[in-house]
Amino acid sequence: MISGAEIMVKCLEAEGIKVVFGYPGATICPFYDKLYDSDIKHVLVRQEQNAAHMASGYARCSGSGKPGVCVATSGPGATNLITGIATAYTDSIPLVAITGQVKSSLLGRDVFQEADITGACEPFVKHSYIVKNTEELPRVFKEAFYIASTGRKGPVLIDIPMDIQENEIEGFTYPESVKILGYKPNTKGHAIQIKRAIEAIKASERPVIVSGGGVLLSGVKPKFQTFAERTGIPVISTMMGIGVMPSEHELYLGMLGTHGKPVANRALHEADLVIVCGARLGDRAVAKPHQMSEYNTVIHIDIDPAEIGKNVKTEIPIVGDMKNVMTMLLNEIGDYHVTRQWTETVRTWKNDMFRVPPKFEGFVEPRSLVSKLSSMLRSKAILVADVGQNQIWCANNFRIREGRFLTTGGMGTMGYSIPASIGAKLARPSRDVVVVCGDGSFQMSMNELATIAGQNLAIKIIIMRNHRLGMVRELQDFNYNCRHSATVLEGDPDFLKIAEAYGIDHAEADSNEEAEEIIKKMVKSDKPFILVCNVYPDTPSI
Amino acid sequence: MQYTLSILVENQAGVLSKISGLFSRRGFNIDSLAVGVTADPKVSRITIVANGDEYVVEQLEKQLNKVIPVIKVKRLTDGEFISRELILIKVHCAPSKRSEIIKTAEIMQAKIVDASPDTVTVEYCECTNRVNTLIDMLKPYGIREIVRTGTVAIDRGTTAVSL
Ligand SMILES: Cc1ncc(C[n+]2csc(CCOP(=O)(O)OP(=O)(O)O)c2C)c(N)n1
Ligand SMILES: [Mg+2]
Numbered sequence: 001m002i003s004g005a006e007i008m009v010k011c012l013e014a015e016g017i018k019v020v021f022g023y024p025g026a027t028i029c030p031f032y033d034k035l036y037d038s039d040i041k042h043v044l045v046r047q048e049q050n051a052a053h054m055a056s057g058y059a060r061c062s063g064s065g066k067p068g069v070c071v072a073t074s075g076p077g078a079t080n081l082i083t084g085i086a087t088a089y090t091d092s093i094p095l096v097a098i099t100g101q102v103k104s105s106l107l108g109r110d111v112f113q114e115a116d117i118t119g120a121c122e123p124f125v126k127h128s129y130i131v132k133n134t135e136e137l138p139r140v141f142k143e144a145f146y147i148a149s150t151g152r153k154g155p156v157l158i159d160i161p162m163d164i165q166e167n168e169i170e171g172f173t174y175p176e177s178v179k180i181l182g183y184k185p186n187t188k189g190h191a192i193q194i195k196r197a198i199e200a201i202k203a204s205e206r207p208v209i210v211s212g213g214g215v216l217l218s219g220v221k222p223k224f225q226t227f228a229e230r231t232g233i234p235v236i237s238t239m240m241g242i243g244v245m246p247s248e249h250e251l252y253l254g255m256l257g258t259h260g261k262p263v264a265n266r267a268l269h270e271a272d273l274v275i276v277c278g279a280r281l282g283d284r285a286v287a288k289p290h291q292m293s294e295y296n297t298v299i300h301i302d303i304d305p306a307e308i309g310k311n312v313k314t315e316i317p318i319v320g321d322m323k324n325v326m327t328m329l330l331n332e333i334g335d336y337h338v339t340r341q342w343t344e345t346v347r348t349w350k351n352d353m354f355r356v357p358p359k360f361e362g363f364v365e366p367r368s369l370v371s372k373l374s375s376m377l378r379s380k381a382i383l384v385a386d387v388g389q390n391q392i393w394c395a396n397n398f399r400i401r402e403g404r405f406l407t408t409g410g411m412g413t414m415g416y417s418i419p420a421s422i423g424a425k426l427a428r429p430s431r432d433v434v435v436v437c438g439d440g441s442f443q444m445s446m447n448e449l450a451t452i453a454g455q456n457l458a459i460k461i462i463i464m465r466n467h468r469l470g471m472v473r474e475l476q477d478f479n480y481n482c483r484h485s486a487t488v489l490e491g492d493p494d495f496l497k498i499a500e501a502y503g504i505d506h507a508e509a510d511s512n513e514e515a516e517e518i519i520k521k522m523v524k525s526d527k528p529f530i531l532v533c534n535v536y537p538d539t540p541s542i
Numbered sequence: 543m544q545y546t547l548s549i550l551v552e553n554q555a556g557v558l559s560k561i562s563g564l565f566s567r568r569g570f571n572i573d574s575l576a577v578g579v580t581a582d583p584k585v586s587r588i589t590i591v592a593n594g595d596e597y598v599v600e601q602l603e604k605q606l607n608k609v610i611p612v613i614k615v616k617r618l619t620d621g622e623f624i625s626r627e628l629i630l631i632k633v634h635c636a637p638s639k640r641s642e643i644i645k646t647a648e649i650m651q652a653k654i655v656d657a658s659p660d661t662v663t664v665e666y667c668e669c670t671n672r673v674n675t676l677i678d679m680l681k682p683y684g685i686r687e688i689v690r691t692g693t694v695a696i697d698r699g700t701t702a703v704s705l
Contacts, residue, residue: 118556119559122559122560122563123563123567126610127610130555130556147610180610181552181613181705182551182552182609182610182611182612182613182614183610304608305604305607306601306604306605306607306608309597309600310601
């Protein structure tokens with residue numbers, strides 16, 4: 001005989017899961033008891049939301065394409081997960097969230113710590129289950145992992161009542177395949193649309209590629225770069241797409257959008273053909289997306305048919321996995337290359353529009369520092385940016401080589417960076433993992449310093465301290481007559497003392513020179529580090 | 543523009559709330575919704591009549607297709623399907639008006655299924671247009687209560703919405 005809880009652990013093992021992030025409570029105790037005997041590593045977080053963010057960071061960096069796994073108890077544990085789940089949903093990150101639930105016989109009676117978590121998460125999950133029989137567990141786990149990691153990736157929630165975990169059944173076999181009638185993601189690009197796309201590319205004079213997170217999620221980066229290089233088509237990325245090409249690549253123009261690079265926006269505006277690859281083009285990326293196709297032809301490649309034509313009018317839709325579509329495009333493109341004139345025009349813009357940000361005496365200039373930081377890290381470094389001005393400074397100035405840039409571009413959840421970096425570091429222990437966050441966002445998840453210290457993870461945290469919710473304050477400067485309502489951070493603690501309290505090495509900098517000296521030492525250490533950079537409060541985002 | 547969608551779904555708990563939630567969340571308006579099991583007891587069929595322009599309908603179809611237990615979504619082509627709705631109407635009926643109301647029901651081929659000293663209840667199964675006509679005709683007598691099932695629809699001829 002085998003209990004439901006043991007089956008849960010065996011399912012995770014069968015999926016090859018090495019690490020889970022979670023926080024226990026009564027209704028998930030049967031599972032935790034069995035996990036105790038397993039080789040799966042459990043990372044005890046300090047708040048459940050962060051368990052989901054850690055699983056997200058882990059999934060994004062592991063390179064296996066497997067979902068990250070987070071675990072919480074029923075009621076408040078489960079509801080604490082929601083923001084993390086919603087973030088993964090908007091960012092299309094594969095996640096399996098497991099929650100304990102009150103006994104099946106008590107469901108719907110509002111007993112202690114009962115929350116309708118599948119109901120609450122409905123808009124933020126790709127799919128969810130409440131398990132009603134212990135026998136169903138293997139099938140449900142198999143399906144959940146399959147759904148989360150195929151098609152357009154996303155979170156799947158499995159809610160498991162306590163009695164289902166406790167009940168014992170005859171034996172355990174993990175299914176080898178899934179059979180879900182209504183779920184058959186189309187991963188092959190349609191041959192006719194590919195042909196039309198090739199014709200449109202060949203006929204274009206000023207094509208650009210806009211790449212999103214989908215290119216990274218499908219693991220097609222090298223092929224994607226080959227395509228750009230062979231055709232000479234300049235590449236712009238969304239925030240989630242940063243890292244599809246090395247930042248210094250001559251064809252890469254940077255991030256588009258309200259907070260993007262002027263040259264990227266200009267190229268998009270002047271283009272006669274836009275090839276959108278795995279991007280949703282939300283309003284931050286293209287301010288008036290519905291107007292985009294008025295001045296150019298749009299080819300949109302996405303694994304999710306619902307994204308095509310949703311925000312931007314599309315002439316040539318291609319539904320499919322970027323991996324397959326890129327192969328097909330490469331096979332058909334022949335010796336097409338953009339005109340020398342277009343290459344030259346774009347290059348001129350790129351050079352003309354570059355400027356060095358002005359410095360403020362007695363402060364760290366964050367944009368120059370982030371730029372400098374890039375060359376001080378090893379080439380496969382992972383930079384995790386939080387949300388706010390700090391995120392924009394990183395997005396536009398971190399020069400990525402072979403590493404990753406992680407942030408939440410879709411949901412923009414403050415507090416993402418520290419937990420996500422923990423997931424990233426556990427997935428890639430040998431790489432440099434650096435967090436850049438604001439003083440506001442740091443305080444949204446600084447409780448996880450305990451997790452970092454407890455696991456002795458050599459994560460380096462750079463706090464850009466401007467004593468402000470800088471990005472909102474900037475918005476108030478532009479749109480609300482400089483009325484700084486609720487954007488000054490009063491009563492903040494001394495972050496160095498916080499670091500001290502967790503036993504984490506730390507330092508403070510008031511100039512770029514000072515910061516660079518500290519970073520030099522910091523990257524050599526195999527311990528965590530917190531660097532507090534004092535930033536001039538009125539430093540602009542771009 | 544009004545359109546009719548036939549949706550085949552796996553017959554499991556929570557499917558209906560997923561679908562109705564999707565409508566409200568994305569700001570799509572439903573005129574009517576009817577659900578029932580198909581020949582295969584594991585599969586239910588939902589018929590939705592809704593309003594919106596081409597963009598809305600297309601988005602809706604795509605979003606519905608993303609719901610995992612949704613097996614198939616088909617937009618029925620105007621004029622190429624038969625639709626029916628069942629309605630029960632309780633009408634005020636003074637004794638002096640009784641024969642008039644019975645006459646109206648007869649003209650429309652509706653059935654009187656119940657009566658009391660001052661009401662009659664009419665049953666009618668027709669397409670939505672004819673159902674609305676009957677309602678209009680009975681309105682002057684004073685309607686006490688209306689119950690409608692919502693529209694169900696099926697393709698004409700041999701075409702079928704199947705797995
Ligand atoms: C959870 C959450 N709450 C509120 C916001 C709105 N918001 C966006 S940026 C920002 C300010 C961030 O401040 P800080 O972390 O100090 O970064 P800075 O902009 O100063 O670099 C706020 C409040 C958000 N994105 N996420
Ligand atoms: Mg700040």
